[in-house]
Amino acid sequence: MSDVRVRFPPSPTGYLHIGGARTALLNWLYARKHGGSLILRIEDTDAKRSTRESIEGILDGLSWLGLDWDEGPYFQTEFEQEHRRAAEQLLADGHAYRCFCSRDELDARREAAMAARGNVGYDGTCRGLSPEEIDEKMKQGLPFVVRFKVPRREGAVVYEDRVLGPIERRYDDIEDFVIVRSNAKPLYLLCNVVDDIRDRISHVIRGQDHMTNTTRQLLLYDALGAKPPVFAHMPLTLDLQKRKISKRSHGEIVSVQFYRERGFLPWALCNFLVLLGWNPGTDQEIFSRDELIEAFTLERISKVNSVFNYRKGDPKFFTDPKAISINAHYLRTMPVEELAGPVKAHLAKENLWDDAYDGARRDWFLHTLDLIRDRFHTINDFAGAGRAYFSDEYTIEARPLKKNILKHPDLKTWLPKLADRFAGLAVFDRQTTEETTRGLAAELDIKPGILINGMRTVLTGQLAGPGMFDILETLGRERVVRRLQNVEHLYHTDNTGTEPR
């Protein structure tokens, strides 16, 4: 076991979103790469907003993604005593002080500073209070918060960021920040450091939005006499308007759950997410788990924020096209036996699953998946565009209906005739059905395409699909004949799509 210890500390205020998943993924990769440990810690000190459902949702999301952790989940609230002790120690050591300024006063001063275009930090009013003054205010029962006493000296807090390089921030630019609320509850900045020290965290890999926290927390490590971890700030994920993606403003599209429901393969999502702000320095974009763990380094994390290329209401792409493309790639190239699991789950959910697919019809099932997956993008397509392979109740889509059926009224007699010939075939396979189809087309003196595309529409409801004679063989004679003999009704409905039979 190496001494690499990283953590993923979500606050349970909602579902797991892709930004959080990406943070978890990079931490997980780093831990796995170095044979270290990933600690899961639920930062639930904001009791008002933390919920049980949220915690479960986050754990569930991580599990689905395949990101396993080695310790935890720990709950921050369970260590409240430690946090308080640390605060008391800081107070005792002179690294912190009680501040009796009221919130209203603070707000007023901040606004004034903002208006004067100045620094809006705390002005240090209570920093110089004498012990007597403090006693006096304590006796009066005045509420107070505890503030960290930032060193007032020349110079800056400096550290070496593993992705951004040297970072520094002058002491003068850091205000005396609050570490304990007036209700005596310690705040994130402190809790987080105390927990990281206790959990012996070696590397903190988090978003750039934490950079101002890092410089302040470094001061805390120092005051607490602890060695700080290595910091690596990853770029943020923005939307097309360059806004930080968030649950509040982007909704379900940024939730991991959404991708699960829309038929994403978990690893495909991971593969997409890792590419948002990281690359291996080669042209490789598709990685197996082992390949990614091997290739991953903090140094190759980009400094630049990336844009999640998602257009609301896009008719063709329900999320970033590259994400869909990566998912489709996995869908089409993974061993079909591995694909069978997710597809089974999906078909079962849609009431299209037949236990025979696990038994007598296993080969048929796998063969069918292999045949139709080439044009699919998500698992959901199997019960969508691929529905006709698993059920007799499927929709004939409007476009092919109009183009391939309604345009040729004679198909209402041609297709049943073709069905009759199929029924009489000694052998029903790709070769014999093709000969039969082309033979009939020749007799009728029409282009084979009319028969073929008409069949495609009736048999699958789709405009596009695999080679027609592969479809016939897969569907099997019984279903093909039955469906082809029943086309009359297609001409009696409006052309917005209809159900056969």
Place this chain on the structure above:
RNA sequence: GGCCCCAUCGUCUAGUGGUCUAGGACGUCGGCCUCUCACGCCGAAAACAGGGGUUCGAGUCCCCUUGGGGUCACCA
């Protein structure tokens, strides 16, 4: 507004002073294949934010401008 970070095709990105007439991927467009297609194959359009330096030479180093983002809570 203060402070911090960042800046290559529409998007994700390669590029660590000369091999950059800037490479790849997704998307877009065109062609081929063909019974169809959001399959496959081939091809095209598409970027170094601007200005100063440094250097024999700059996408690559420095400075300024501009632009973008983050953060400034008794949230995490």
